[in-house]
Amino acid sequence: VNYQNTLAFALELDRQDPLAAFRDEFIIPQHDGGDMIYLCGNSLGLQPKGTADIIAQQLNNWSKYAVEGWFDGDTPWMFYHKQLTNSLAGIVGALPAEVVAMNTLTVNLHFLLVSFYKPTNKRFKIIMEGGAFPSDQYAVESQVRFHGYDPKESIIEVFPRDGEDTLRT
Ligand SMILES: Cc1ncc(COP(=O)(O)O)c(C=O)c1O
Numbered sequence: 001v002n003y004q005n006t007l008a009f010a011l012e013l014d015r016q017d018p019l020a021a022f023r024d025e026f027i028i029p030q031h032d033g034g035d036m037i038y039l040c041g042n043s044l045g046l047q048p049k050g051t052a053d054i055i056a057q058q059l060n061n062w063s064k065y066a067v068e069g070w071f072d073g074d075t076p077w078m079f080y081h082k083q084l085t086n087s088l089a090g091i092v093g094a095l096p097a098e099v100v101a102m103n104t105l106t107v108n109l110h111f112l113l114v115s116f117y118k119p120t121n122k123r124f125k126i127i128m129e130g131g132a133f134p135s136d137q138y139a140v141e142s143q144v145r146f147h148g149y150d151p152k153e154s155i156i157e158v159f160p161r162d163g164e165d166t167l168r169t
Contacts, residue, residue, distance in 0.1 A: 025049055043133075106135040113143040124149050129167070130157035 003009070014020055026046040028035040038046055061073045070078045084101040092099060102108070117126070124147070126140055141151045160167055 106139055109136060109139045110143065113139065117143055117147070119144075119147050119149060119154075125154050125156055127156045127158060130159035132157075 025048055027049055028038065028046060030036065058069075058075070058077075061069045061075070065072045070076060081101050085096045085099060088099045088101055089096045103111075124144075126144065128136070128140060140155060144151045144154045158167055
């Protein structure tokens with residue numbers, strides 16, 4: 001691609017984007033009389049237009065089957081994760097046997113830290129963004145304490161410099 005810093009070039013790339021039609025599947029909040037430009041990639045995405053109906057369908061199953069909803073109805077909850085395995089493997093470049101969609105972000109953060117945070121007296125500090133999402137901070141703090149270390153000494157929070165909005169690499 002011969003990159004050009006022009007609006008025409010950006011619009012042309014949008015035109016060629018095979019996923020462009022998916023934009024219409026989402027509810028885009030309005031701002032100043034137009035669609036908001038939404039660039040949040042690390043947290044909550046836009047609400048798909050189909051979400052309210054799908055949730056209503058599951059609330060209906062819950063009222064109809066109660067605990068049996070795990071096994072009964074058109075979409076039993078027990079095996080939901082299996083529906084996501086192949087697409088998730090494709091997204092992260094793993095084999096289907098290596099991935100599973102599960103838990104909340106915070107629970108998964110704990111699992112991640114249990115696997116790779118093996119502190120020693122010489123190497124125990126964790127560097128993280130300053131003022132992170134509270135549950136992220138508590139997860140890191142809990143793991144540090146669990147290994148017998150002091151969060152005050154072990155967690156290094158990094159903030160942008162005065163007058164700047166992003167961290168310098
Ligand atoms: C950066 C970040 N950390 C943690 C969370 C909390 O996620 P959960 O409630 O799934 O643990 C969120 C939720 O949006 C988040 O954006």
